[in-house]
Amino acid sequence: MSTQPLRVLLEQAFPDATELDVVDRTGGGDHFQVVVTSRSLAGLSLVEQHRRVYEALAAPLADGTIHELRIRTKGES
Amino acid sequence: MSYSDKIKDVISSSDVALFMKGTPAFVMCGNSDRALQALRRAGASVTAVDVLADPQIRQELAQISGWPTIPQVFVGGELVGGADIVEELERNGELEQTLREKLGDGYAASRAETTVALKS
Numbered sequence: 454m455s456t457q458p459l460r461v462l463l464e465q466a467f468p469d470a471t472e473l474d475v476v477d478r479t480g481g482g483d484h485f486q487v488v489v490t491s492r493s494l495a496g497l498s499l500v501e502q503h504r505r506v507y508e509a510l511a512a513p514l515a516d517g518t519i520h521e522l523r524i525r526t527k528g529e530s
Numbered sequence: 531m532s533y534s535d536k537i538k539d540v541i542s543s544s545d546v547a548l549f550m551k552g553t554p555a556f557v558m559c560g561n562s563d564r565a566l567q568a569l570r571r572a573g574a575s576v577t578a579v580d581v582l583a584d585p586q587i588r589q590e591l592a593q594i595s596g597w598p599t600i601p602q603v604f605v606g607g608e609l610v611g612g613a614d615i616v617e618e619l620e621r622n623g624e625l626e627q628t629l630r631e632k633l634g635d636g637y638a639a640s641r642a643e644t645t646v647a648l649k650s
Contacts, residue, residue, distance in 0.1 A: 499615045507598050514598050521561065522599060524614050 454482045454518045459510060466509030467491040471529055483520040494528035502526040533590045536648045537579075541594075544577035544644075545633050547604040549591055551582050553645045558582060564613040565601040568620045573638030574605075574629055578645045587648055606632035 456475040463473055472490035487506060494502045503524050513519045541547050546569060552558030554566055554576065569576050581588040581600055592598055595609050603610045605628060610616065619625040629637045 499618065500609055500611050503611060503615060504596065511598075525618075 454513065456485065459485060459487065459513065459519075462509050462513070463487060463489060463506070466505065467493060469493055472527070478521075478523070483518065485519060485521070486523040486525070488525045490527040490529055492529045494526055497528055499526070502528060533584070533587050533648050533650050534594060536650075537587070537591055537594055540577060540579055540646055540648075541604045542607045544604070545606065545637060546574045546576050546629070548576050548578045549581050549587075549600060549602045550578055551580070551600055553580050554578050554643050555645070559600070561599075561613040562601045565603055565616045568613075568616045568625060569603065572620065572625045572629055573641055575637070575640050575642040576644070578643070579648060580645070583647060584650065586650065605629060608632065 456477055459475045460473065463475065467473060467489055470489055470491040472488060474488040476486040478484040478486050489506060494505065503526060506524050506526060507514065510519065510522065548565060548569065550557065550562035550566065552562060557563040557566060566576065581591065588600060591602065595602055597609060599612055601613055603616050610628060616625065619628060
């Protein structure tokens with residue numbers, strides 16, 4: 454899978470994101486690093502912030518498209 | 531038979547529970563290793579469960595925690611997160627703080643490492 458479908462899912466989940474990046478870490482289309490900075494994450498614990506990302510990417514996580522996901526989030530106030 | 535009761539028991543009865551791929555002596559995944567090493571550096575006493583022992587462990591754990599990936603770290607019965615969060619907390623100096631808040635100042639006294647093999 455290319456990074457584009459993941460980016461679309463994240464953009465839908467975080468329409469107000471000021472930083473949104475998806476990197477294919479190995480070039481193999483299954484190990485990804487995502488970075489999200491969004492006001493909607495402000496005030497949430499890291500666990501809750503990462504949960505929002507997992508929810509946004511639930512389908513590719515469930516069907517095995519994503520083998521590994523590294524997440525970096527920031528809640529912007 | 532299911533693992534759920536045993537998983538919940540490990541989570542609630544361990545100071546630090548680490549659900550990982552492999553064991554601390556033989557880690558089978560880079561991310562599990564990242565979490566383990568950060569916990570070791572913080573001086574945590576880790577109770578480890580190898581989710582590779584049976585795919586059902588991972589499925590039932592995900593239902594309990596609502597967290598889809600491995601590793602998963604619980605401190606004082608509460609989900610702290612996966613490898614990214616544990617490393618980020620370490621970078622911010624918050625990992626030891628979290629351990630102290632949930633387990634008390636003496637959390638690093640024993641530095642024990644236990645591996646639990648779950649049986650359904």
